[in-house]
Amino acid sequence: MGPGGYGIVADRLRMCPWSARADDAVMNETVAVRAVGISKRYSRVTALDDVSVAIGAGRFTAVLGPSGSGKSTLLHCLAGLDTVDAGAVYLGEENLRALDERRLTRLRRDRIGFVFQAFNLLPTLTAAENLVLPLRLAGRTPEKAPEKEWIDRVIDAVGMADRLRHRPSELSGGQQQRLAVARALVTKPAVVFADEPTGNLDSAAGADVLALLRRCVDDLGQTVVMVTHDAVAAGYADRALFFADGRVVDDLWQPTVEQVLERVRAPRAAA
Amino acid sequence: MIRVTLLGLLARGWRAALTGLAAVVGVAVVAGTLMVGDTADRAGSTEELDLVRQIMLVAGGVAVLVGAFIVNLTMSVTVAQRTRELALLRCIGADNRQVRRSVLLEALIIGVLAALAGLVAGYGVAAVLRVLINSGPLPGDLPGHGFVLSVRTALAAFAVGCLATVLSALAPARRAGRVAPVAALRDTAPPLGRQRAWRVAAGGLLLTAGLGALPVAVATAEGPLLFPAAALTLVGVRLVGPFVAGRLADAVGAPFRGVAGGLGRRNAARSPERTAATASALMIGLALLTLVNVLFASAERPMLDNGERDHADFQVWTAGDDSGRATPSDPAVVRRLRALPQLAAVVTIDCVDQGSQGGQVCAADPGQFPHVLDLDVVQGSLAAVTAGGVGVSEHRRQPVGSRVRVGGAELTVRAVYRRTGGFDDYLMQPADLARVGGEPYPVTAFLRVAPGVVPGDARPAVVAAMSGLPAVEVHERSELHERDLAQLRSARAVYRTLAGLATLVGLFGVVSTLALSIVERRRELGMLRAVGMQRRQVRSMIRVEGVIVALVGAAFGLAVGAAFGWAATRVLANSAMPTAFTLPVGTLAACVPLVAVAGLLSAAVPARLAGRVDVLRAVTTE
Numbered sequence: 001m002g003p004g005g006y007g008i009v010a011d012r013l014r015m016c017p018w019s020a021r022a023d024d025a026v027m028n029e030t031v032a033v034r035a036v037g038i039s040k041r042y043s044r045v046t047a048l049d050d051v052s053v054a055i056g057a058g059r060f061t062a063v064l065g066p067s068g069s070g071k072s073t074l075l076h077c078l079a080g081l082d083t084v085d086a087g088a089v090y091l092g093e094e095n096l097r098a099l100d101e102r103r104l105t106r107l108r109r110d111r112i113g114f115v116f117q118a119f120n121l122l123p124t125l126t127a128a129e130n131l132v133l134p135l136r137l138a139g140r141t142p143e144k145a146p147e148k149e150w151i152d153r154v155i156d157a158v159g160m161a162d163r164l165r166h167r168p169s170e171l172s173g174g175q176q177q178r179l180a181v182a183r184a185l186v187t188k189p190a191v192v193f194a195d196e197p198t199g200n201l202d203s204a205a206g207a208d209v210l211a212l213l214r215r216c217v218d219d220l221g222q223t224v225v226m227v228t229h230d231a232v233a234a235g236y237a238d239r240a241l242f243f244a245d246g247r248v249v250d251d252l253w254q255p256t257v258e259q260v261l262e263r264v265r266a267p268r269a270a271a
Numbered sequence: 272m273i274r275v276t277l278l279g280l281l282a283r284g285w286r287a288a289l290t291g292l293a294a295v296v297g298v299a300v301v302a303g304t305l306m307v308g309d310t311a312d313r314a315g316s317t318e319e320l321d322l323v324r325q326i327m328l329v330a331g332g333v334a335v336l337v338g339a340f341i342v343n344l345t346m347s348v349t350v351a352q353r354t355r356e357l358a359l360l361r362c363i364g365a366d367n368r369q370v371r372r373s374v375l376l377e378a379l380i381i382g383v384l385a386a387l388a389g390l391v392a393g394y395g396v397a398a399v400l401r402v403l404i405n406s407g408p409l410p411g412d413l414p415g416h417g418f419v420l421s422v423r424t425a426l427a428a429f430a431v432g433c434l435a436t437v438l439s440a441l442a443p444a445r446r447a448g449r450v451a452p453v454a455a456l457r458d459t460a461p462p463l464g465r466q467r468a469w470r471v472a473a474g475g476l477l478l479t480a481g482l483g484a485l486p487v488a489v490a491t492a493e494g495p496l497l498f499p500a501a502a503l504t505l506v507g508v509r510l511v512g513p514f515v516a517g518r519l520a521d522a523v524g525a526p527f528r529g530v531a532g533g534l535g536r537r538n539a540a541r542s543p544e545r546t547a548a549t550a551s552a553l554m555i556g557l558a559l560l561t562l563v564n565v566l567f568a569s570a571e572r573p574m575l576d577n578g579e580r581d582h583a584d585f586q587v588w589t590a591g592d593d594s595g596r597a598t599p600s601d602p603a604v605v606r607r608l609r610a611l612p613q614l615a616a617v618v619t620i621d622c623v624d625q626g627s628q629g630g631q632v633c634a635a636d637p638g639q640f641p642h643v644l645d646l647d648v649v650q651g652s653l654a655a656v657t658a659g660g661v662g663v664s665e666h667r668r669q670p671v672g673s674r675v676r677v678g679g680a681e682l683t684v685r686a687v688y689r690r691t692g693g694f695d696d697y698l699m700q701p702a703d704l705a706r707v708g709g710e711p712y713p714v715t716a717f718l719r720v721a722p723g724v725v726p727g728d729a730r731p732a733v734v735a736a737m738s739g740l741p742a743v744e745v746h747e748r749s750e751l752h753e754r755d756l757a758q759l760r761s762a763r764a765v766y767r768t769l770a771g772l773a774t775l776v777g778l779f780g781v782v783s784t785l786a787l788s789i790v791e792r793r794r795e796l797g798m799l800r801a802v803g804m805q806r807r808q809v810r811s812m813i814r815v816e817g818v819i820v821a822l823v824g825a826a827f828g829l830a831v832g833a834a835f836g837w838a839a840t841r842v843l844a845n846s847a848m849p850t851a852f853t854l855p856v857g858t859l860a861a862c863v864p865l866v867a868v869a870g871l872l873s874a875a876v877p878a879r880l881a882g883r884v885d886v887l888r889a890v891t892t893e
Contacts (some may be wrong), residue, residue, distance in 0.1 A: 071893065082887050102805060109803020116801075116890055121796045124537035136530040137803050183802070195890075266737060 007015045031090075032057040032191050032223040033078050038087030040073055040246075044049070047073040049246035050087070055191065060217040062234040062255070064241030064264065073196060074243065077191045079112055080104045091190060097230055109137055113184025113192035116197040120180035121168040127179050128139045128164040134187045142186075151186060157220065158182040160210060174205025185222065192216065194226040198233055210236040231260040275360070276373040280380060282517030283349070286790065287377070289783040290345040293552075294435050296776045297335030298389025303396025304328055307404075309419040310397070311411070311433050315583035320411040323404065330769040333555065335435050335775050340552040341511075341780035342378070343439035348545065348787045350374060350443045357447050358454035371448035378440030379433055386432030390425065390501040394418060409765065416749040474510025477503045484629065485838035494842045501835060508554060508827055512547030516823055519545050523826065524819040531808040534799075535815025538788075539823070546820050549784045553824030554831060557866065561832025561859060563770050567763040568855035569840040570848060574759065577692050578752040580645035583618075583717035584726040584734075585733055607736040608718065613729035616642040616719040620693075621701065623709040625678055630667070630696030632677055633714070637662070643717035646694065651686035653698075660685035662698040678707035690849055778873045781820055785813060785877035788886070796881055797889020810878040817874025818867050825866040829859060 031054045040048040043118075047070045055061050055078070065071040076082035077089055080096045089096040091111060099107060108114075121130045132142040134153065142151055155161050158178045168176055176196055191216045194213065198206035214236050216222040226237065234240045235257035242250035242263055252259055280287050303328035311320045328869070350357070357370055365373075397418050481503030488496040517540045524536030539546055564664045598608045618640055622633040637656040639644065646653065646662070651671040656662050661682040663669045673684050677697055693714075705713050726747055737743045763848045789796070796809060804812075833854060840850040 004586055076891075081890070105800065105803055105805050108801060114798075114801050114890075116798065119798055119890075122534070122537075122795060122799070124534070124541045133530070133799075134802050136533075137799075137805075137808065139530075 030057040031055065031060075032059075032092070033075070033225070034090045035066075035078060036088050036090070036170045038077055038084040038089060040070075040077060040082070040085050046070075046246045048077065048084070049245070051248060052087075053241065053248060055225055056239075057190075057223050058217065058221050059141060059238045060214060060236065061226070062237035063225065063227045063243060064229065064231075064234055064240055066250075067229070069243040070246040071227050071243040073246075075193050075195055075225065078225065079114065079191075080108055082260055106138075109134055109186055110191045113187065113189040115177065115180045115184050115192065115194040115197045118194040120183070121176055123168055125167075126164065126170065127160060127166050127168070129182050130168065130179060131160075131164075131186060133183065138187070149187065152218075154180065154182045154185045156217060157185075157256065172205065173201050174208050177201060177205070177209045178212055179214065181209065185220070189222075191223045191225060194224060197226060198228070198230060203232075206230075206233070229264075231257050231264055234260045273373075273376065276376050277380075279356075279373075280377055286349065286787060287381060289786055290342055290349065291381040291388070292783065293338040293345075293776055293779040294335070294385035294432055295338075295388045295392060296383065296772070296779070297333075297338040297435065298386050298428050298432045299392035299396050300327060300331035300334050300772065301431055302390050302393030303400060304331055305424040305427055306397040306418040306420060307413065308399045309414055309421045309424060310415065310417075312685035313419055314414050320404070320413070323400070323409050323799035325630065326765070326769065327400070331431075332771075333559065333773045335431055337555045337773050337776040337780075339435040340548070340555070341441045341776070341783060342381075342436050343442065344545070344548040344552065344780060345783045345787060346374070346378065346440045346443035347446070347548070348784060348791075350447045352453050352787070352791055353447075354450055357450045358545065361452035363451060367448035370450065371444045374444035374447045375437060375440055378436045378444070382433035382436035383429065385436060386429040389432055390420075392427045393424075393428065461643055464586055470510050471514050474486055474507050474512075474514075476507075476874060478507030478511055481505075481507050482834060485832055485834060488838055489841040492842055494839070497835065497838060497842070500838075503864050504831055504835075505551070505555065508831065509548070509551045512551050512827070514547075515543075516547035516550060517541075517543035519823050519826060520819050523695055523822045524815065527815045527819070531804075531812040532815050535812040536819060538792075538812070538816045539819035542788075545784055545788070546823060549780050549820050550824035550827055552780040553774065553777035553821060553866075554827035555826025556770060556772070556777045557825055557862070558832035558835065559746040559773055560767065560862065562568065562836045563763065563766040564855050564858050564862075565833060565836025565853070566839055566850065567759060567766070568845075568858070569836070569843075569850035571756070571759055572750075572851045572853045573692070573849045574755055578748075578852075579642075580647060580691070580853070581748060581752070582645065582719055583643040584720045584729070584748050585718040585745055586715050586748070586751060587718065587733070587737060587743055588715045603738060606718070606736055608716070608733070611729075611736055612731050613720055613724045613732050614718055615721040617716060618643045618718075619701075619716045620714045621704060621711045621712040622714050623678070623704060623707055625696075625707070625709065630664075631694070632697045632699070632704070632707050633694055634699050634701040634711070635636040637698070638851050640698070643719050644691070644694075646686075646688040646691055646698070648686050648688045651684070653686050653688075655685040657685070658701060658702060659683060660699070661703070662686035662688055664688060664690040664694065666690050666695050667696060678709060680706040680708075774869075777824065778821070778869055781817055781824075781870060781873040782876060784820075785817055785874055786880060789813070789877050791882045793884055794891045796884040797886045800884065800886040801890050806882040808884045809884075813878040813881045814871055814874040817877065818870040821866050821870025821873065822863070825863055829862070833859075834860055 005124070034054040035051055037050050037052050038048055039050050055118065063071045063074060073082065077084050080091070084097065091107065094107065096104065122133070131233060135142045135147060140147060142148065155164070158181055160175065160179055160182060163171060165173060171179065197213070201209065210233055213224050213226065217224055223263055226233065228234060234255055237255060238253070240252040240255040240260055241248050250263055252263065290326050304324055308320065308324050316644070320490055339877060360370055361367070400409070401413050404411050404413045481500045484496055484503070485502035488494065488500065520539040521536060526532065526538060605617060607617060608614060617641055619833060620633055620635050622631060625632055637653045654664055658684060661675060661684055662679065663675065663684050663686070665687055669675055669684050669687070671684050671687060675682055675684060680703055682699065682703065720726050730745065730747070733745055735878050799809065837852055840852040843850045
């Protein structure tokens with residue numbers, strides 16, 4: 001566990017630039033997705049400033065930072081939702097920059113799962129239909145053996161078995177988000193990206209969803225990257241990346257809520 | 272508030288333009304027709320154009336009506352979409368009257384703009400009309416090049432445009448005024464127009480009244496009753512529509528498979544109110560189209576039937592006015608014709624008019640008559656129509672043996688025949704015609720060639736036999752029937768075009784609602800794209816939705832049009848233009864794929880919009 005004092009953290013960062021350190025940290029494990037020196041500018045704002053980061057497979061990574069720090073942009077770029085101005089993003093061996101719109105869409109469909117803060121589900125479809133939507137989009141038949149088995153396992157994991165015939169409007173916020181997690185898992189993606197998945201939930205429902213994401217990593221071996229501003233949420237993660245002004249300013253392993261809170265209270269520490 | 276309204280309109284640019292688009296067509300037709308009328312007035316050639324003018328004004332009225340339907344729909348949708356914005360206005364101190372007025376002001380501005388655009392487009396309509404008039408399909412002629420744009424035309428255009436939009440905006444404006452300030456704090460806009468029980472009940476009542484009036488109109492032969500019935504039915508469908516539109520959309524969309532097809536189908540079924548409103552705007556045009564097709568098919572059948580029963584190879588009559596009275600009944604001429612070896616039968620027809628009640632009274636030699644025309648006697652026989660006897664058309668409901676008074680003559684019914692063009696009421700011995708009173712006049716002579724003679728070969732002899740008479744026309748049977756059919760068909764083409772125009776305006780409704788729903792569903796579309804829906808799939812999803820909405824409109828239109836077509840043909844069955852109800856199944860069935868294609872085309876632009884939705888902006892919460 002890191003020591004957590006402001007001076008020491010700053011010191012350590014000065015001594016070891018974060019990107020090199022991150023690569024060191026994950027050197028011995030499989031990398032699910034990697035950003036190499038990526039930058040992204042919106043008209044006047046630099047959202048990402050030469051960021052390099054490697055996300056370990058089978059880990060739960062939280063990305064924290066104040067609004068405007070670039071954490072959501074990082075997620076969008078890693079997930080192939082947004083393009084980078086410089087640098088490259090690799091999902092496994094695949095360079096996302098080399099993909100055209102159609103291939104990128106297919107990659108999102110087959111190899112990436114999404115959980116957004118809200119509007120995850122189509123109101124016209126039942127829970128079950130929402131769940132298998134990515135498979136249907138890919139033209140696969142969820143009723144057949146290999147898919148069916150996995151789907152049943154996912155449904156079991158999210159505890160939605162008795163809600164499958166309901167429409168999203170008939171589900172609570174927490175149930176909707178759990179269903180969204182299930183939907184994200186259904187294609188066995190390389191990475192699940194979650195953007196403030198508990199942002200619209202009360203704390204109990206939020207805890208449910210976070211515990212579920214944790215189980216996805218522990219029981220199903222899933223890789224999860226979550227953007228959040230909530231220290232409690234980050235406490236569920238294996239690793240917490242702190243963002244400020246488009247750069248990673250800190251990187252905590254096995255973060256505790258206290259460490260994260262402390263870190264969040266001193267946001268400009270490394271700037 | 273005015274400033275806020277104007278800025279809001281500008282900010283919504285193309286969406287506001289969509290609202291007005293549907294009104295433009297109606298204004299353009301009205302303005303174009305008025306321009307043509309004024310231009311003709313100046314040139315002094317108006318009379319022949321009167322009919323065209325009337326028909327076009329009715330068509331313009333229908334187009335304005337459909338346009339108003341669509342303005343109402345699009346205004347409702349935009350008000351629902353702007354719930355939060357309107358609520359914010361309420362929060363910062365606007366009272367409900369100010370909000371209501373701002374929506375009405377918006378409608379007025381859109382109306383003025385639509386009127387301006389309609390006036391410009393009116394020149395186009397006028398130009399098309401001129402081409403149609405001068406090249407033949409429409410009667411009359413219209414000299415010159417420019418068009419007269421009178422103050423009256425301009426005023427009419429503005430009145431029509433503004434009235435249509437402002438009246439259509441009344442209900443949405445009232446709804447906007449009712450938006451609670453607290454709605455500004457809620458996340459989602461409430462769904463457009465909840466399904467209320469009283470609406471279904473009232474709509475059901477109106478629909479029953481409207482359709483129930485049809486058999487009454489048929490039984491009493493009161494044609495004008497059909498107009499209020501149509502109005503009731505229209506409003507009834509609009510009210511009941513949402514109740515059935517969801518299920519109908521689901522049923523119609525059943526053939527659409529695959530994920531995009533399935534989602535498109537769900538989307539069409541998800542807001543029955545909107546689907547029903549869009550479909551009923553389309554319904555007006557399609558119902559008219561169906562009505563036109565049924566009416567003309569029903570008029571064509573008796574005509575074709577007449578053709579089959581007509582054995583007269585030639586008909587001869589005097590052309591132009593009847594002042595000369597140099598007629599085929601001239602005994603000398605008849606004698607000459609009868610002497611021709613090429614002819615087997617010569618039957619002259621003289622008639623006398625007894626006014627609209629007494630009907631058409633004609634005389635011919637009953638013994639000879641069956642050789643030239645099969646009257647299709649249903650009771651008695653024509654041979655029995657001797658002196659003092661009469662043959663009566665079936666629709667007069669006078670059985671054989673009964674005594675009828677025809678003008679001054681008291682006659683006994685000896686034969687009842689199926690109503691046949693030209694012999695609409697009574698047929699009797701030539702000797703009895705004088706007793707009827709009035710002024711008998713010769714109508715025509717039916718000639719039949721002898722067996723083995725080709726009609727074309729007999730023609731010179733017939734013409735020669737009548738050479739002494741001026742202005743006599745000799746017509747061959749095929750030519751007469753073709754001419755009648757051609758007339759009927761060109762009239763049908765005109766009416767079909769007009770109904771097509773109303774359908775076109777209805778399709779604008781599909782374009783507008785789909786495009787507006789894309790704005791509304793931006794988030795959803797972004798999410799779909801994020802989880803892996805290809806642009807192509809998004810586009811086909813929207814296209815499926817367009818096709819389904821159009822097909823629901825077609826279902827409404829075909830049903831209503833067929834019902835009114837039935838009633839109208841039954842009412843007209845006993846008119847001078849007899850009709851026998853015929854459902855032109857082939858033609859109507861052909862409408863379905865056409866409408867589907869039209870729906871597909873209407874969805875083209877919305878589908879492109881949907882495909883272009885920025886995934887990132889859609890999925891990030893602002």
